[in-house]
Amino acid sequence: MNVNGAKRGKGLSVGRVIWPALFILAALVPLFSPSGYALDIGVNIMIWAMLAYGLNVMLGFTGLLPLAHAGFFGIGAYTVGILTLKVGWSFWLAWPVAVALCALVGLLLGLVAFRTKGDAFSIFTLGVGVIIMLVINKWDALTGGNDGLNGVMPPAGLEAFSKALGLKLSSGFYLLALVSLAVTVLVVARARYSTFGLSLIAIRGGEDLARSAGINVFTHKLRAMMLSTAIAGFAGGLYAVFVGFLGAAVTGPTTTFTVLLYLLVGGLGTLAGPLVGTAIIYSLTQTLKGLEDYQYIVFGPMLVLLVMFAPHGLAGLWARLRARLSARRAAPPAQTPDQTPDQSPDQSPDQTKEVNRA
Template sequence: MTPQITFKSALPWLIVFALAALIPVFTSNRYILDVAVNIMIWTIAAYGLNVMLGYAGILQLAHAGFFGIGAYTVGILTLKAGWSFWLAWPAGVALCAVLGLLLGLVAFRTGRETFPIFTLGVGVIITQVINKWDALTGGNDGLNGIQAPKLGSIDFGRGAAFFYLGLITLGLVIFLVARVRSSMFGRSLIAIQGSEDLARTLGINVFSHQLRVMMLSTAIAGLAGGFYAVYIGFMGAAITGVAQTFVVLLYLLVGGVGTLAGPLIGTALMFFLGEQLKNFGDYQFIVFGPLLILMVMFAPGGIAGLWSKTMFARQKPPPPADRSQQEATDAGV
C-alpha cells in the first residue's frame, strides 16, 4: 500500500531542510552556495523524471528538452518581452505542461515499447530547433544577460536569497510529489506500471493517467529549467541535449527510482562527485560507468531502496525457535 503522509514520515524531511537552511548562516562561500543551488535545481529535474519512470514505469527521454523549454521561455520573456520573472516562470511551466500533453497524445499511441525511442527523437528535435532558431533563441550564441529576479527590496542576485528561493521551491516540489504518491492518482499510476491490462479491468483510464503524469513530469522539468536560467544568467542549446537527460537519469538510478528520497540523494551524491572530477573532463565517466554497473548489480533500487530494505530487515522480528530449541532453553541448556 502507498504510504500516507504523516508527521512521523515528514519529520526526517523537516530536519534535513532545517539543517540545509543553516548553510548560508555558517558560510558565505560562493562556491559552496553555488554547488548547493545547482544540486537543488537538478534534484527538482530528477523528481520530474521520477514521477514518470518511478511511478508510471515510463521512460521519457526528452526530459532535458522540456528543462530547456522552461529555461528559454523565462529567458526570452524576460529579455525580449520585458516580463517579470514571477510571470515568466509560471508561463514556462504552463508551456511545458501543454507541450507535454501534446507529445503524450501522440507518443502514448505508439506503444509502451517504442515510447522511449519516440521521445528520444523529440528531444533531439527540441535541441535542433533551439540551436537553429537564431532570431528567437540566439542559436549557437544562446541567450545572454538573463537577470536575477527581484521581489520588492529583495534582490535574488546577491547573498543567500537565491539559496532560500531554491530551498523553498525544492520543498514544495517534494511535498507535491509526496502528495501525488499517496493519492488515488499515484496508486493508479503504480497499478498501471504493474500491468496496464489489469489496471483497465479495475476501471482505471490508462491513457488519461499517462497524459496527466506526462504533464506533471514536463511541468516540473520546466520549473527547474526556469530557475536554472535566472541563476546561471545564460542559456545554450547544450543544456537541452539528450546527454543531459541521461545525466538526470543517472542521478535517479543511483538515488533510487520510485523512491521519495532517491532523487535528492542521487543528485547530491553524483553532482558533488562530478564537481570533484570535473577537471578530468569526459574521463570522469570512467568512474561513473563502473559505479552505475555496481549499483545495478548490488543495489537495483538505488541508495534509498537499499537503505529501506536494510531498515526493514532490521525491524523484522527474529524467527521463532523450533520446539527442541525452546525446550532446551527452558531446561537451562
C-alpha cells in the same frame, strides 16, 4: 485528489516530520556565511534534483522511461530567458508561464507518444528530445542559436530581499531554490500518496491489470506526463535566472541521462531518492574536475553496475538493511519488506518483470 484518504503510507507520516525539519535546517545555512562556491553547488544540486523529481514521476511511479526531459528543462529555461530578455516580462510572470507551457507541450507529446508501447515510447521521446535541442540550436532569431542567450537577469526583488536579510545575492538564490525544491517535493509527495499516485503505481505493475481495475490508463499517463514535464520546466526556469546564460547543449540527451543516473543512484520511485542521488553524484562530479568532459568513463560503468546489482539504488539498499535489522529483532516470521505494499522502495519496477516485456 483525495489526500486525506486512509491510503496514506507510513513513509509519509514519518516524512511529515523529517522533510520540514530538513528544509528548515537547510534554510539556516546562509546564516553561517558559507562561501559563494558552496552555495552555488547547493543551488545546482537543488535544481538538478528538481529535474530528477520530475523524471521520477514518470519512471519511478508510472514505470515509463521518457528521454526528453532535458528538452523540457530547456523549454522552461528558454521561455523564461526569452520572455524576460526579449519581451521584458518580470521573472515572476515568466516562470509560471514557462511551467504551463511545459505542461502543455508535455500533454501534446503524450497524446502522440503514448500511442507507442514499451521500448518504442522511450526511443520516440528520445527523438523528440533531440528535436527540441536541434530547434533551440538552429532557431537563431528566437533562441540565439549557437551563441545562446546571454544576460538573463536575477529575479526582480531577489537582491533587495537578500539585502534586507543581511545576506548576499547567492544566499538569495539559495533560499529561492530551497523553496522551489520544497514545493516540488510537496507536490510530488501529495501526488504519490493520492488516488492518482496509487493509480500510477498500479499502471507500473501492469497496464492491462490497471485497466481491468477501472483505471483510465491513458488519461493517468497523460497527467503523469504533464506533472513530470511541468516540474522539468519549473527547474529549467530557475536554472535560467541562476546561471544567466543559456546554451543549447544543456537541453540535450546527455543531460537527461545524467539526471537518470542521479535518480538511479538515489532510488527509483522513492521520495528521498532524487535528492540524495543528485547530492551525492553532483558533489562527486565536483571532485572529479580533471575528468569533466570525460566523467562518463566513470559514470557509464556506474550506470551498468547499478542496474545490474543495485537497481533500487541507495534507497533499496537502505530498505534491505532495515529489513534485515528488524527481521533479526522479530525473529521467525522474517519477511522481506516487499510484502508491505506502502513503503517507499518496495514496489520498484522490478515487480513488473515479464508483464512489460510481453
